Amino acid sequence: MLTRFTRSSALALALGYVGLGVVALALFALPLWYAWRVTVEEYRVELIQEDVQRFSEVFARRGAEGLSAFIDERVNLQIAGDRLLLLADPSLQPLAGNLESWPKEVPAQPGIYTIDMVVVGHPSRVGLVRATLPGGYNLLVGRDITHFNPLENRFWLGLGVSLTVLLGVGIASGWLVRRVVLSEIDNISHSVGAIVHGDLSHRLPVTPRGGEFNTLSTTINRMFDQIEQLVHGVRNVSNSIAHDLRTPLAELRSRLEEMVVTRPSGEELNEGLADAVEDVDRVIGIFNALLRLAEIDAGAQRSGFVEVNPAELASRAAEFYRPAAELKGISLDFRDAAEGVRLAGDPLLLSQAVFNLLDNAVKFTPAGGHIRVEAARGDSGIEISVGDDGPGVPDEEKQRVVERFYRGDLSRGSTPGVGLGLTLVSAIASLHGGRLDLTDNHPGLIARMVFDSLQPGVQAAL
Amino acid sequence: MKVLLVEDNERVSRFVVKGLREAGHTIDHVENGRDGLFYAASETYDAIIMDRMLPGQIDGLGIIETLRQQGNRTPILVLSALSSVDERIKGLRAGGDDYLTKPFAFGELLARLDALVRRLQVDAGATQLSVGDLHMDVRSRKVSRGGRAITLQPREFQLLEYLMRHVGQVVTRTMLLENVWDYHFDPQTNIVDVHISNLRQKIEIQGEKPLVKTVRGAGYMMTADS
Numbered sequence: 001m002l003t004r005f006t007r008s009s010a011l012a013l014a015l016g017y018v019g020l021g022v023v024a025l026a027l028f029a030l031p032l033w034y035a036w037r038v039t040v041e042e043y044r045v046e047l048i049q050e051d052v053q054r055f056s057e058v059f060a061r062r063g064a065e066g067l068s069a070f071i072d073e074r075v076n077l078q079i080a081g082d083r084l085l086l087l088a089d090p091s092l093q094p095l096a097g098n099l100e101s102w103p104k105e106v107p108a109q110p111g112i113y114t115i116d117m118v119v120v121g122h123p124s125r126v127g128l129v130r131a132t133l134p135g136g137y138n139l140l141v142g143r144d145i146t147h148f149n150p151l152e153n154r155f156w157l158g159l160g161v162s163l164t165v166l167l168g169v170g171i172a173s174g175w176l177v178r179r180v181v182l183s184e185i186d187n188i189s190h191s192v193g194a195i196v197h198g199d200l201s202h203r204l205p206v207t208p209r210g211g212e213f214n215t216l217s218t219t220i221n222r223m224f225d226q227i228e229q230l231v232h233g234v235r236n237v238s239n240s241i242a243h244d245l246r247t248p249l250a251e252l253r254s255r256l257e258e259m260v261v262t263r264p265s266g267e268e269l270n271e272g273l274a275d276a277v278e279d280v281d282r283v284i285g286i287f288n289a290l291l292r293l294a295e296i297d298a299g300a301q302r303s304g305f306v307e308v309n310p311a312e313l314a315s316r317a318a319e320f321y322r323p324a325a326e327l328k329g330i331s332l333d334f335r336d337a338a339e340g341v342r343l344a345g346d347p348l349l350l351s352q353a354v355f356n357l358l359d360n361a362v363k364f365t366p367a368g369g370h371i372r373v374e375a376a377r378g379d380s381g382i383e384i385s386v387g388d389d390g391p392g393v394p395d396e397e398k399q400r401v402v403e404r405f406y407r408g409d410l411s412r413g414s415t416p417g418v419g420l421g422l423t424l425v426s427a428i429a430s431l432h433g434g435r436l437d438l439t440d441n442h443p444g445l446i447a448r449m450v451f452d453s454l455q456p457g458v459q460a461a462l
Numbered sequence: 463m464k465v466l467l468v469e470d471n472e473r474v475s476r477f478v479v480k481g482l483r484e485a486g487h488t489i490d491h492v493e494n495g496r497d498g499l500f501y502a503a504s505e506t507y508d509a510i511i512m513d514r515m516l517p518g519q520i521d522g523l524g525i526i527e528t529l530r531q532q533g534n535r536t537p538i539l540v541l542s543a544l545s546s547v548d549e550r551i552k553g554l555r556a557g558g559d560d561y562l563t564k565p566f567a568f569g570e571l572l573a574r575l576d577a578l579v580r581r582l583q584v585d586a587g588a589t590q591l592s593v594g595d596l597h598m599d600v601r602s603r604k605v606s607r608g609g610r611a612i613t614l615q616p617r618e619f620q621l622l623e624y625l626m627r628h629v630g631q632v633v634t635r636t637m638l639l640e641n642v643w644d645y646h647f648d649p650q651t652n653i654v655d656v657h658i659s660n661l662r663q664k665i666e667i668q669g670e671k672p673l674v675k676t677v678r679g680a681g682y683m684m685t686a687d688s
């Protein structure tokens with residue numbers, strides 16, 4: 001647990017907070033300390049120096065004996081207060097003052113010092129000035145500043161206590177962060193790990209109380225939804241590819257094997273081979289469709305965009321398909337409500353998309369049915385639609401029919417096709433900044449591609 | 463006819479060379495761009511089949527551009543694994559006459575090659591076309607067979623005109639899609655067959671000799687002698 005704590009980001013967080021607190025404390029204490037030094041000490045030194053000055057003047061006027069008398073008088077009269085006074089001859093023998101001997105703690109050089117020494121039996125802290133008077137006499141003037149010590153000590157104690165409290169709070173908050181916040185993150189990462197390793201359908205718990213962690217869980221769950229869908233998609237695609245390729249390949253195989261066994265000759269051999277080539281062509285067709293889809297998905301063909309007349313494009317496609325529809329007893333008509341609008345696009349891809357829609361319509365509409373191709377100017381842009389009165393697509397399947405290789409129960413097995421048609425249409429529509437809508441035709445299906453119309457600016461860019 | 467094949471893939475080459483020899487053509491085969499340019503520039507061919515991606519300093523499109531700059535007008539069929547419309551346009555812009563995507567059916571290659579070569583021989587501006595007793599006046603858009611007037615939809619007229627201009631040649635479904643409908647992609651449907659069948663019903667009424675023959679595995683051929 002401890003190593004987990006030291007390695008976790010909670011420690012770093014706690015240390016960061018503590019460090020920040022120490023810095024804040026230092027920023028607060030240093031000016032105080034500085035003010036203390038400057039105002040109190042310097043003022044004290046000034047006072048002492050003034051004394052030294054005065055005593056020097058007395059010495060200059062009245063000599064060593066005069067100064068001795070002057071000092072003794074002050075000591076006796078208690079004017080000296082908490083001052084330390086000592087006049088000594090050149091061999092440091094005391095002549096006058098309230099110290100019994102020259103303190104050996106005082107350095108040999110004249111100057112201003114703060115030293116710890118014993119004054120009349122008491123260990124004291126003393127600020128003093130050592131001066132050398134003419135004739136080698138030594139003068140020591142100082143003040144006992146021991147009474148400042150408790151103040152200083154209290155300052156340092158306060159600082160120390162603050163620091164301790166700060167460290168304590170910092171470490172405690174680190175633990176707290178670790179326990180509350182990071183453990184939530186830990187939970188999430190454990191759950192995610194479990195999901196990644198095992199069940200993709202599992203999700204993170206989301207509580208109704210909200211908060212950042214719930215948002216995170218929701219986002220991660222959404223990501224898993226997407227991943228699950230993709231994985232399913234890939235699985236479906238590979239299943240479908242396997243299925244759709246296996247059928248023609250199996251036919252091809254049995255055809256070839258039969259020829260190996262029966263060794264046909266002449267016309268029969270030619271026919272068998274031609275059928276085999278047809279099987280291979282079906283396989284190639286599937287791969288071509290996949291490649292085209294990949295190309296379109298990658299947006300590779302956007303460079304070929306020109307101005308396209310959607311009405312003309314749709315009517316040509318309708319005209320191309322009409323004989324096939326009529327052959328099945330389906331009537332096919334075209335309605336132009338596009339009011340001459342244009343769109344920017346690849347005419348071949350768009351034609352192909354309409355072909356795929358028409359192909360589906362012809363495939364699924366029964367004899368006597370009706371197909372209507374329409375180019376229209378809708379509320380949200382240009383629409384090219386193919387409506388039929390066939391069996392339609394149930395609402396719950398509308399999303400899925402656009403998926404790669406999806407084939408409704410109706411079409412699987414009974415109608416030829418790869419299951420890429422609507423996927424391709426949808427990909428082409430989105431390449432053109434549009435979309436594919438599937439709606440009910442009551443009865444039947446309307447497949448509608450909706451595009452933005454050509455803006456003047458786009459036209460200039462073409 | 464005499465054909466130059468510039469192709470580095472061994473299998474494709476063997477398949478094309480064998481097929482063209484069987485169809486009675488003379489064929490030179492080189493495997494890299496340098497030799498390709500040398501042969502194409504120094505010999506006279508009826509047509510060149512040019513792969514796009516080649517070893518040897520210069521690729522297929524480079525050779526074509528060089529030949530065209532030299533004023534060489536030999537029909538060139540470009541072969542490529544690059545199938546997108548952009549690539550196709552690039553190939554034609556460089557001076558290729560037709561573009562075929564790999565993998566292809568040999569029938570498709572042969573039909574396109576034939577069409578390229580004959581394009582130079584027939585009079586493209588002819589306005590009176592005849593196949594057997596079928597007659598077409600391109601200017602007045604009138605079609606008749608043995609004195610019987612035939613009414614055609616505009617697209618049917620175009621389809622018939624294309625077939626008649628390529629009489630005796632195999633035309634593939636893809637060629638029809640590209641040249642009659644201007645659809646340069648494979649719609650993966652048999653709709654062209656339906657159009658042909660409709661056309662046949664109009665020009666070959668009962669008792670009349672069939673003019674449009676189905677060529678298995680390739681496409682159609684219009685011919686007066688069957």
